[in-house]
Amino acid sequence: MEICRGSRCLKVELIAYSLPKEGDVDKLVAESGAISHAPEFRELDEKRVRHLIELLRKLGHESVFEHACFTFRVEGISRVCTHQLVRHRLASYTQQSQRYVKLKNPKFIVPEAIFGSQFEEEYMELLEKASELYRRMVEGGIRKEDARFILPQGVETKIIITMNGRELRHFFSLRCEKDAQWEIRNLAKAMLKQAYEVAPILFEDLYKKYIENYP
Ligand SMILES: Cc1cc2nc3c(=O)[nH]c(=O)nc-3n(C[C@H](O)[C@H](O)[C@H](O)COP(=O)(O)OP(=O)(O)OC[C@H]3O[C@@H](n4cnc5c(N)ncnc54)[C@H](O)[C@@H]3O)c2cc1C
Structure with a gap:
């Protein structure tokens, strides 16, 4: 034993995530959202990507975040x-x-x-x-x-987890909180750190709240 x-x-490892042909996860999400208010698909520069993701978050138009998926490999946790x-x-x-x-x-x-x-x-x-x-x-x-x-x-x-960006944000907002049980909180925070590395705009607010400014 x-x-x-x-x-x-x-041990938590982000083993896969959605990448567009060009750009990164944040760009994929923002450019998907942009079509709702534009006559044609269009490319966005970094400033517009940030602006749009922040706006989507503020308006609660979170279905757009479902276009990005994240897969984690996890071991060393209990049943x-x-x-x-x-x-x-x-x-x-x-x-x-x-x-x-x-x-x-x-x-x-x-x-x-x-x-x-x-x-x-x-x-x-x-x-x-x-x-x-x-x-x-x-x-x-x-x-x-x-x-x-x-x-x-x-x-x-050991478990493999795949969540889209919207569900992952929801999961973090419940399980990174202080009242979540310590083991799932440690898991959620480890996942948040890695998700933030590949989608820093999408997860910026949660990263600041639960990792940077966590008491
Ligand atoms: C601190 C803490 C303590 C908890 N304690 C308990 C406990 O004592 N006992 C217990 O049984 N559970 C407990 N839970 C688990 C909790 O009740 C939820 O089951 C769990 O957090 C999953 O979240 P969710 O329901 O938002 O589901 P998710 O599956 O993450 O769903 C995401 C969202 O999708 C929507 N959704 C999903 N499925 C449906 C559906 N069928 N119908 C309508 N909308 C849907 C909801 O808006 C939901 O918030 C606890 C959770 C936390 C964080």
């Missing part, structure tokens, strides 16, 4: 976290299966709060016991899909 303390094992994540319905997910993948050496995400508490020893013993029983059950002929019931929710998982 392996232990991951808090989000120390969290507790992915259970919250997949409540966001306007997204696509592919998650590592516990039916098909035998967890040879299960990893568990353990909240920081457990370390140094009076429960730490007992907590670790239970994880060890659950892992050991899981291993013996699978080796003893119990199907993985049944043996997995013994695994605690903190077990580590």
Whole structure:
């Protein structure tokens, strides 16, 4: 068994995103939006791109942001976290299966709060016991899909997430907030940092709020 303390094992990688033939994600979004008020499609310079995206945000004309998609590869999170994540319905997910993948050496995400508490020893013993029983059950002929019931929710998982720009903004506005649970908040903030790198205008307001000016 392996232990991951808090989000120390969290790995998030933006592996794909929508790029127009020329330009970047911001340009794709702004030029898509521009057609609603123009007789022809047209190219926008950087200043107009910024102006238009800011205007779309202000007016709440966010369907335009759906033209850009972002795909993230995530590992080092618990099933507790992915259970919250997949409540966001306007997204696509592919998650590592516990039916098909035998967890040879299960990893568990353990909240920081457990370390140094009076429960730490007992907590670790239970994880060890659950892992050991899981291993013996699978080796003893119990199907993985049944043996997995013994695994605690903190077990580590891997998932691919695809969201469009509108849903991603909505996800960040809920899950980067202080009242979001720490693990999904850490995930959302890691995703926001990477989304901002490729679409700095589209995510600028959220980046400032949750990353730059976060208390
Ligand atoms: C701090 C926090 C605490 C939470 N606590 C709980 C809890 O205790 N129990 C619990 O069950 N959940 C809880 N949730 C989950 C929450 O209720 C939502 O399920 C989750 O945040 C997904 O957000 P969303 O509904 O906006 O969905 P998304 O799937 O992200 O949808 C985006 C938007 O699309 C629209 N939309 C999507 N589907 C529909 C639909 N079928 N009909 C109409 N409009 C739709 C809505 O405008 C929605 O806001 C919590 C979430 C947060 C952030």
